[in-house]
Amino acid sequence: xxxxxxxxxxxxxxxxxxxxxxxxxxxxxxxxxxxxxxxxxxxxxxxxxxxxxxxxxxxxxxxxxxxxxxxxxxxxxxxxxxxxxxxxxxxxxxxxxxxxxxxxxxxxxxxxxxxxxxxxxxxxxxxxxxxxxxxxxxxxxxxxxxxxxxxxxxxxxxxxxxxxxxxxxxxxxxxxxxxxxxxxxxxxxxxxxxxxxxxxxxxxxxxxxxxxxxxxxxxxxxxxxxxxxxxxxxxxxxxxxxxxxxxxxxxxxxxxxxxxxxxxxxxxxxxxxxxxxxxxxxxxxxxxxxxxxxxxxxxxxxxxxxxxxxxxxxxxxxxxxxxxxxxxxxxxxxxxxxxxxxxxxxxxxxxxxxxxxxxxxxxxxxxxxxxxxxxxxxxxxxxxxxxxxxxxxxxxxxxxxxxxxxxxxxxxxxxxxxxxxxxxxxxxxxxxxxxxxxxxxxxxxxxxxxxxxxxxxxxxxxxxxxxxxxxxxxxxxxxxxxxxxxxxxxxxxxxxxxxxxxxxxxxxxxxxxxxxxxxxxxxxxxxxxxxxxxxxxxxxxxxxxxxxxxxxxx
Amino acid sequence: xxxxxxxxxxxxxxxxxxxxxxxxxxxxxxxxxxxxxxxxxxxxxxxxxxxxxxxxxxxxxxxxxxxxxxxxxxxxxxxxxxxxxxxxxxxxxxxxxxxxxxxxxxxxxxxxxxxxxxxxxxxxxxxxxxxxxxxxxxxxxxxxxxxxxxxxxxxxxxxxxxxxxxxxxxxxxxxxxxxxxxxxxxxxxxxxxxxxxxxxxxxxxxxxxxxxxxxxxxxxxxxxxxxxxxxxxxxxxxxxxxxxxxxxxxxxxxxxxxxxxxxxxxxxxxxxxxxxxxxxxxxxxxxxxxxxxxxxxxxxxxxxxxxxxxxxxxxxxxxxxxxxxxxxxxxxxxxxxxxxxxxxxxxxxxxxxxxxxxxxxxxxxxxxxxxxxxxxxxxxxxxx
Numbered sequence: 001x002x003x004x005x006x007x008x009x010x011x012x013x014x015x016x017x018x019x020x021x022x023x024x025x026x027x028x029x030x031x032x033x034x035x036x037x038x039x040x041x042x043x044x045x046x047x048x049x050x051x052x053x054x055x056x057x058x059x060x061x062x063x064x065x066x067x068x069x070x071x072x073x074x075x076x077x078x079x080x081x082x083x084x085x086x087x088x089x090x091x092x093x094x095x096x097x098x099x100x101x102x103x104x105x106x107x108x109x110x111x112x113x114x115x116x117x118x119x120x121x122x123x124x125x126x127x128x129x130x131x132x133x134x135x136x137x138x139x140x141x142x143x144x145x146x147x148x149x150x151x152x153x154x155x156x157x158x159x160x161x162x163x164x165x166x167x168x169x170x171x172x173x174x175x176x177x178x179x180x181x182x183x184x185x186x187x188x189x190x191x192x193x194x195x196x197x198x199x200x201x202x203x204x205x206x207x208x209x210x211x212x213x214x215x216x217x218x219x220x221x222x223x224x225x226x227x228x229x230x231x232x233x234x235x236x237x238x239x240x241x242x243x244x245x246x247x248x249x250x251x252x253x254x255x256x257x258x259x260x261x262x263x264x265x266x267x268x269x270x271x272x273x274x275x276x277x278x279x280x281x282x283x284x285x286x287x288x289x290x291x292x293x294x295x296x297x298x299x300x301x302x303x304x305x306x307x308x309x310x311x312x313x314x315x316x317x318x319x320x321x322x323x324x325x326x327x328x329x330x331x332x333x334x335x336x337x338x339x340x341x342x343x344x345x346x347x348x349x350x351x352x353x354x355x356x357x358x359x360x361x362x363x364x365x366x367x368x369x370x371x372x373x374x375x376x377x378x379x380x381x382x383x384x385x386x387x388x389x390x391x392x393x394x395x396x397x398x399x400x401x402x403x404x405x406x407x408x409x410x411x412x413x414x415x416x417x418x419x420x421x422x423x424x425x426x427x428x429x430x431x432x433x434x435x436x437x438x439x440x441x442x443x444x445x446x447x448x449x450x451x452x453x454x455x456x457x458x459x460x461x462x463x464x465x466x467x468x469x470x471x472x473x474x475x476x477x478x479x480x481x482x483x484x485x486x487x488x489x490x491x492x493x494x495x496x497x498x499x500x501x502x503x504x505x506x507x508x509x510x511x512x513x514x515x516x517x518x519x520x521x522x523x524x525x526x527x528x529x530x531x532x533x534x535x536x537x538x539x540x541x542x543x544x545x546x547x548x549x550x551x552x553x554x
Numbered sequence: 555x556x557x558x559x560x561x562x563x564x565x566x567x568x569x570x571x572x573x574x575x576x577x578x579x580x581x582x583x584x585x586x587x588x589x590x591x592x593x594x595x596x597x598x599x600x601x602x603x604x605x606x607x608x609x610x611x612x613x614x615x616x617x618x619x620x621x622x623x624x625x626x627x628x629x630x631x632x633x634x635x636x637x638x639x640x641x642x643x644x645x646x647x648x649x650x651x652x653x654x655x656x657x658x659x660x661x662x663x664x665x666x667x668x669x670x671x672x673x674x675x676x677x678x679x680x681x682x683x684x685x686x687x688x689x690x691x692x693x694x695x696x697x698x699x700x701x702x703x704x705x706x707x708x709x710x711x712x713x714x715x716x717x718x719x720x721x722x723x724x725x726x727x728x729x730x731x732x733x734x735x736x737x738x739x740x741x742x743x744x745x746x747x748x749x750x751x752x753x754x755x756x757x758x759x760x761x762x763x764x765x766x767x768x769x770x771x772x773x774x775x776x777x778x779x780x781x782x783x784x785x786x787x788x789x790x791x792x793x794x795x796x797x798x799x800x801x802x803x804x805x806x807x808x809x810x811x812x813x814x815x816x817x818x819x820x821x822x823x824x825x826x827x828x829x830x831x832x833x834x835x836x837x838x839x840x841x842x843x844x845x846x847x848x849x850x851x852x853x854x855x856x857x858x859x860x861x862x863x864x865x866x867x868x869x870x871x872x873x874x875x876x877x878x879x880x881x882x883x884x885x886x887x888x889x890x891x892x893x894x895x896x897x898x899x900x901x902x903x904x905x906x907x908x909x910x911x912x913x914x915x916x917x918x919x920x921x922x923x924x925x926x927x928x929x930x931x932x933x934x935x936x937x938x
Contacts, residue, residue, distance in 0.1 A: 029677040030640040032633045033573030035911035037676065040576060044678040304791045312741050314730045502787035549743050549785065550726055
């Protein structure tokens with residue numbers, strides 16, 4: 001009557017039918033039981049949308065993240081924008097026997113040839129290869145310095161690279177004039193007789209010498225270009241690479257650097273990127289005011305000692321108006337954009353360390369108290385009289401610190417440096433992170449005997465809301481301006497920042513900092529722009545869509 | 555065959571039940587064995603050579619076969635209130651057990667009992683972007699030992715250790731779609747409870763002639779409940795565990811066998827919830843049932859070897875404020891040499907009776923119970 005196979009088949013069919021019975025008669029979603037759940041205190045509160053003034057505790061202007069790039073790390077730029085001059089500084093070590101211009105030095109070893117082939121000009125091309133000529137004449141302010149290659153004089157190089165004026169360092173240029181030139185590998189900027197002969201004499205005497213060229217672009221250029229393949233040239237040797245003199249090296253990197261010389265009319269509170277620098281705007285949100293407002297609107301919520309879990313912020317659109325806006329003409333509008341990210345600041349503090357103390361000075365104790373798993377410390381030294389040199393050590397090992405270019409290029413492993421400089425003759429500061437959680441800002445001011453340290457312990461890495469446009473088009477930042485806009489002189493940005501404002505609502509014991517970060521910083525460096533906010537609190541209004549949380553009622 | 559059973563068993567552990575499961579620890583599942591499912595879940599005392607019940611371990615002291623039992627219960631619930639009605643599918647694995655007779659050394663039972671079920675699904679009629687989902691529930695891992703007293707014929711004692719563990723979780727999901735964003739942003743708020751605790755049950759069983767009697771009672775037990783909050787963009791305090799007194803039950807079951815293969819059964823179980831859920835009334839569950847046992851001769855006609863069952867049960871009170879009535883019918887037939895398949899169909903309705911808005915679910919529940927038996931470990935009992 002039965003066999004093993006037939007029973008198995010029968011049982012399998014029964015099981016399958018039974019299981020399918022549970023699926024086949026199911027409605028798509030169950031919406032029954034609303035009144036019952038409400039009677040148990042479980043109901044879905046209606047969401048509400050409204051616009052408020054952004055409650056703010058304070059606003060800071062902080063430098064873009066990352067240390068300043070030292071010489072030779074970034075490309076060499078020349079130009080003018082934002083009413084600033086973009087300065088290129090190139091240094092040639094005229095008597096370095098290991099320099100890449102050994103061929104020329106061999107020529108110089110023979111006296112007759114040395115007199116025949118004098119170095120007469122500084123030439124360079126444009127573009128990444130440096131071998132592209134242009135026909136457009138440019139007016140540039142040129143200064144040439146000759147410095148004996150002694151320690152005391154060589155120590156001036158970092159300050160010159162950072163933009164210090166020669167006169168402030170006690171240096172007198174041999175040449176100091178405006179020059180109109182065509183960027184060309186065969187032409188360039190002539191030395192003039194005095195410098196030509198001085199260089200020749202020092203070469204002949206084998207006198208250790210640095211020749212430093214300081215080129216200032218005109219602020220009105222509204223453009224910036226790469227100074228490619230700079231070199232000193234003779235008049236008589238044609239072609240490239242032969243009979244020319246290449247830049248020297250300082251601290252094992254090419255001896256050049258560009259910096260943007262901020263005009264005296266530069267905006268004090270601005271957002272933007274410029275050569276060698278840039279500004280972020282940091283807004284500390286007033287979480288208490290925000291919570292009070294929400295509770296007044298929605299009623300009592302779920303509040304614990306440290307957190308307020310009463311609300312889900314579905315949308316938080318901030319309005320950031322700008323009263324003025326400058327950018328490099330012709331640069332991509334995609335790069336004239338900003339991002340907003342928030343970070344919970346668990347702890348913060350500041351201290352001042354006297355630079356008159358015996359160097360090096362370290363600030364280790366201020367960082368180890370933060371509970372980091374690494375043992376970090378910053379060390380300042382007085383190797384150079386006109387700048388402050390700093391190094392970061394981790395576990396007693398000199399560490400690579402990302403420069404602002406590293407972050408602009410999206411790689412914390414590239415474009416790093418083990419030392420960085422702050423100018424002493426002007427207010428200067430920089431900020432970087434340790435282990436993603438500690439922000440350290442170091443500032444120095446003229447005539448101030450102290451270096452100022454400000455640190456913040458973050459709960460985690462700063463987080464930003466992805467901006468995804470309709471049609472899944474990636475929109476990682478919001479554009480500050482676009483050439484298609486009718487009025488680009490006073491743009492208004494609307495940006496989603498729900499994560500930042502959620503954090504501000506939730507955190508009851510600590511503050512939330514929101515950074516408005518300029519996009520840019522790539523090595524292409526065509527995305528120079530600066531915008532001046534018109535609102536005292538940067539973000540003048542906030543459009544919220546909020547729903548009280550009901551999940552914790554279950 | 556074995557593989558197909560495993561696959562089907564796993565696939566059954568899905569779907570939702572009723573919003574009433576939000577109350578207390580969720581709906582409570584009876585741990586009855588396969589045959590008892592068809593007898594109004596009242597057959598705990600009916601003597602068997604293979605069955606095991608985590609409450610009445612003492613009965614299994616007279617078991618002679620090692621048995622593995624797996625239960626599946628696909629179901630359809632028709633939920634209704636004053637405004638709407640919905641049908642939802644449900645299902646789970648209420649019980650898996652292994653019964654091992656050890657001859658003169660007594661009996662050992664091991665079991666998994668999905669005691670509580672928090673499953674439900676609900677979407678806000680006013681805002682379809684929000685849904686609430688309940689999942690999981692505290693379950694038990696049970697170890698029991700029974701011993702038939704050799705000096706008192708027909709009397710056995712049993713004890714069961716219940717380890718409470720598992721977790722339930724209620725999640726409110728919202729999909730927020732901004733007009734100018736290509737992708738929706740998901741918000742999810744979760745409240746989860748994990749359970750860890752234990753209690754003991756003592757049982758006594760007496761069988762003589764046509765009469766089988768059993769009784770059991772739980773000792774006081776406690777569980778540590780750890781609530782975990784979770785939410786998109788939210789941060790919470792560290793979980794604060796608390797201790798919960800477990801519900802305590804006591805019950806009595808009886809069976810009477812007549813006309814060789816006929817039997818009637820009845821049970822009554824009382825559970826106090828007062829110490830567990832404040833204000834919850836005591837729970838009473840009672841059932842009656844009938845069974846016509848199939849012929850034992852393996853060469854008989856298939857249908858003669860089938861067992862037919864019927865019954866009814868009712869529930870009043872408890873942490874879910876139940877008012878439940880259900881009728882059951884069952885069919886058991888042999889599977890292979892010593893295995894069996896017991897199918898039980900429950901038709902009933904469940905109402906929440908707490909004075910609030912009405913919520914009723916009419917359910918059709920099919921228990922599919924597979925059991926395999928063997929003579930492994932069997933020895934003749936001198937006291938039988």
